[in-house]
Amino acid sequence: MTVAYILWYYQVDYYTIVYHIRNTKSFDIQCELQGANHEKKTTTVVLTLPVVYEDKFEITYYYVAKEAESTGSRNTVASSISGKKYKENFLKKVKLEGSGYTEDGEYIQYNPTTGKYRIVSYPQTATGTDLKVGQTIAVDNTIIPRSGNGHRAKVYIVDVGYRQAEDAGSAIKGFHIDVYVGVGEPSPEPSWNKQYRNVQYFGNDLY
Numbered sequence: 001m002t003v004a005y006i007l008w009y010y011q012v013d014y015y016t017i018v019y020h021i022r023n024t025k026s027f028d029i030q031c032e033l034q035g036a037n038h039e040k041k042t043t044t045v046v047l048t049l050p051v052v053y054e055d056k057f058e059i060t061y062y063y064v065a066k067e068a069e070s071t072g073s074r075n076t077v078a079s080s081i082s083g084k085k086y087k088e089n090f091l092k093k094v095k096l097e098g099s100g101y102t103e104d105g106e107y108i109q110y111n112p113t114t115g116k117y118r119i120v121s122y123p124q125t126a127t128g129t130d131l132k133v134g135q136t137i138a139v140d141n142t143i144i145p146r147s148g149n150g151h152r153a154k155v156y157i158v159d160v161g162y163r164q165a166e167d168a169g170s171a172i173k174g175f176h177i178d179v180y181v182g183v184g185e186p187s188p189e190p191s192w193n194k195q196y197r198n199v200q201y202f203g204n205d206l207y
Contacts, residue, residue: 050156050200057175057199059157059192062138064107064123064131064183065093065100078108080116091117098169099123099131101183112170125167127152131180138167138178145204154206158197160190164206 030042067074070090078084078091086102094100094117099109109120123131126138127146137155145151146165153165160179172178177199181190 050202053175053199053201055175056196057157057177059160059177059179059195059197061179061181061186061190061193062097062169063181063185065090065097066184067100067103069184074103078117080114080118081108098167127166129166131167133180133182134161135164136166136180137163138169138172138180139165140173140176141165141168143175144177144199144201152205154202154204156200156202157192158199159192159195160197162202 028042030040067087067090070087070093072087072089074085074087076086076088076091078086084104086108090100090102094108095110095112099107099120101107107120107123108117109123110117125131125136129136129152137157139146139153141147144155144165145153146168154162155165155177156162157177157179163177163179167178167180169178179190
C-alpha cells in the first residue's frame with residue numbers, strides 16, 4: 001500500500017487556496033468577510049488521510065437469497081432445521097450466499113464449517129454485525145482488516161462508495177471484495193460486478 005496526500009481546496013470569493021497537507025489531522029482557517037464590520041470567521045478543517053492500495057480489487061456482490069425467487073416444490077429438508085421443508089434450489093443459493101429469506105417469513109443462515117442451517121432473527125456477518133446495505137462488505141482479512149472491534153476497516157471503492165469490512169467468504173481471497181446488496185437477487189446486476197476497481201482505506205470502525 002502507498003500513502004497518498006490530500007490537496008484541499010477552499011474557495012473564497014473568486015480565489016482558490018490550495019493546501020498540501022501532511023502529518024496533521026486538522027488545521028484552522030480564518031477568513032475576514034468584506035463589509036462594514038469586517039467580520040472574521042474561523043473554521044476547523046478535519047482531515048482524513050487515506051491509504052491507497054496499489055493493486056486493484058475484483059468487486060463482486062452477494063445478497064440474502066429469497067425462496068420466493070426459486071423454482072420447485074418445498075420438499076427438501078435443511079440440515080439441523082426440524083419440522084420444515086424448503087425449495088431445493090433455494091437451499092443451494094443459501095449455501096452459496098450465506099443466508100436466505102423463506103416463504104414462511106423467516107431468515108436462515110448457513111454455516112460452512114458445520115454444513116448446517118439455522119433459523120436466525122436476522123443474518124449476521126462473520127464479525128457479529130447485522131448485514132447492512134450500503135455498509136457491509138466481505139473481504140480477505142489478510143488484505144483488509146475485519147477481525148473485530150477496532151479492526152473493521154472503512155474503505156472507499158470507486159463506483160461503489162464507502163463500505164466497512166465486516167464479513168468473510170470462502171471464495172473471498174486476496175484482492176477481492178464482495179459487496180452486500182440486500183434481500184433478493186438484484187436486477188439488473190450492478191455495473192461494477194466482476195470489475196476491477198481502485199480502493200482506499202480510511203481507518204477502522206468508522207460507521
